[in-house]
Amino acid sequence: MFCGSSAGPEQYHGGNFAGIMEKIPYLKHLGVTALWITPVYLGIGGIHGAAGLTEGYHGYWPLDFERIDTHLIPDTVDNGRDKLKMLVEQLHDNGIKIILDVIVSHTGYHNENYHNYPHRLPAHWFKKHQDDLPFGLPALDHGQADVRDYFVNNIIDWIEDTGIDAIRLDSARHIDQTFWYYFKAYVRGKYRNIFFLGEVLDFDADSVSKYQREHDFDSLFDFPLCGNIIDVMIRNEDNKPPEHRKGMCAIAGPRGAAAPETPGVLDTDWKYNNANRLVTLVDNHDLEKRVMSWAVNYSNGDRSEAANLVVYVLSFLLTTRGIPQVYYGTEIGLEGDRCAGGDARLRMDMPWEKIDPSTLEPFPGYSVESFIYRSLRKLIRLRRENEALQYGYLFTLYSSFDVYVYMREFRGNTIIVGLNNSRTDRSVRIDIAVNLNVPGRIKKNFADRRIMVNLMDTSETVEYLPSGKLGMNIKGKQALILKLV
Incomplete structure (x- = not known):
């Protein structure tokens, strides 16, 4: 959860464990059953470049994999895991599970040079050729036994110390294959009750599905379906001749009596161990645009028409197979476009000033926000009330x-x-x-x-x-x- 700030777009704006606890009633009112939070590791702080100071406000530039970042738990002198445990317990008391975002592929910039830091990682744990990861982040070499042993046991520590329900493994495709066998033996062997969600940012089902088949993930983000949802349900009215536009058959081909000759993305579900356990989505912090920005673009700037498009897309998201993920702010039409301001545009502050604290819904004057919010809340309720939409x-x-x-x-x-x-x-x-x-x-x-x-x-x-x-x-x-x- 974020709050307003005068800081630059690529600097810390606030948001901490106390803020999440404060907003639990809002989460419950909307119908949230599990909360995926930012990585909690103590970060490197920031780096200075041509555009000025850029801070690791998003949590993906870790310095210390043992401690929680002080921005999340101000005035804490120990590693802070007891504070995360308190957050977990409060969420559990309110019927909400928690997903911890775990990084094992890389550290923050120049982490290999923090020689005097108590929990620094040895310099020889890093790959010599740093061309495997985007943005030039220092990549860890999981081909080394000590590296994979450290991170597997680090994951177990976080599980045992905090009581989390699930782990989202960041950048799974950038982790050496040797890591996964060690991971399965140690972590998956005992902690079958912990839900493991992998992030493989690829829009090809063959590339994504192998991580469920071969590496024992419970779930993966369904980027192949996500890409087709945006292309078909929003962008299909692009200025292209009909023969070059994607139709609904790209979602699923007609199969009244047999399999379609040209399968849609749902017709490839057999490639997964269990497609019903995939996490479906239409936007998140890694994609090009938020769904509302796509909708505004293809509604010629008409936000009311765009809101109808968003609800149409969310209707599919909440009723198709899989476990739907809703990015914060999507419920009120928050916009964001990476091409119009960089990565930070996808992580804009949550505009809490639009939410009435007495009703936990948008103020009446925000008609677009209210329409999306109430429609999504109803869709979430329908899903919870009908087992067909959960398991069918x-x-x-x-x-x-x-x-x-x-x-x-x-x-x-x-x-x-x-x-x-x-x-x-x-x-x-x-x-x-x-x-x-x-x-x-x-x-x-x-x-x-x-x-x-x-x-x-x-x-x-x-x-x-x-x-x-x-x-x-x-x-x-x-x-x-x-x-x-």
Whole structure:
């Protein structure tokens, strides 16, 4: 959580453990169930360049892997892990899990030169050729037994000392392969209850999936799906001829009776150990733009229209397979564009002045922020109330250039979602009875019941024919979410 500051965009602006504790009621009201926080290590401070002082405010320039940064726990003289444990306990008391961001690939700039620092890493632990990591950060050599042994045991220390629930491993693709076998033997062997999430910033499913198959990650960020969501659901109206635009079949191909000839990204889920455990997202601190900035760009600056696009995209994010991640500020349409101000533009301060402390929602005067916030809060609630959206298999029922219809089902709890990617309304007829990929048990559920409720507008019901045919009228750039009742 961040607060306003007069500091430059690449300097510390505030935000600490006490601030997170203060905002727990806000997190609970929105419906957050797990919180991924910044890396907590004591950082190098900053570096001086042509543009002035740049500080490691983001936490990814560690100096000391044993201590917590003093910006997060002011006035603490020890390593600060007891303060992190207190934060973990308060979050747990409020039903929120915590994800610790762990770095093992690199240190902050010039860390190898801190010879007199108590917890410095030996200079020979670093790679001689520093061309493996972006931004020229000092890369660690995990081919050395002592290096991998130190970091594996360091991870175990953080787990045992603080009671965290999950670990996000930063820059997994930049870590030597020899590390992962040691990691699996020591960490994964005992701590199966700790959820391990890997960051492999690649938009190719083959490149990402091998880390779940080969290195025993519970989950990975689903950047392949993320890239297609932005390209298809927002950028498809780019100034390109239709033959060069991506349609909804890039999400999932039509497969009423067989696999599609040209598979969409969801049709490649077989490459993963378990695609239902992937962390799905539409924006975070590493990507080119926040989702609101993409939407504003393709709405010609109309923020109200952009808000509709964001809610449309979030409707898919909260109902498709996987575990949805929402970046802070997305719930109120916070913008950010790396190309218009650098990396710091993606980590802008959370504008708490827009949030009414009595309602924990945007003030009434912020109509765009209120619309996104309330829509997302409702989507989160729908997900928590329906096991189909948490655990259910995803059946593609219909896919064309403009429309994608899918079903999530778990032991009778049945949700059907229709997405209309065009600007004009579309009507489609779905024949569930003839879909060979849908088992008879589910088809019988449709035969026994005839009413579906629109979960985003419960005053509206849809009646379908007992033969299994369902007519769906979907408004332009909107999602229709139906529940079999």
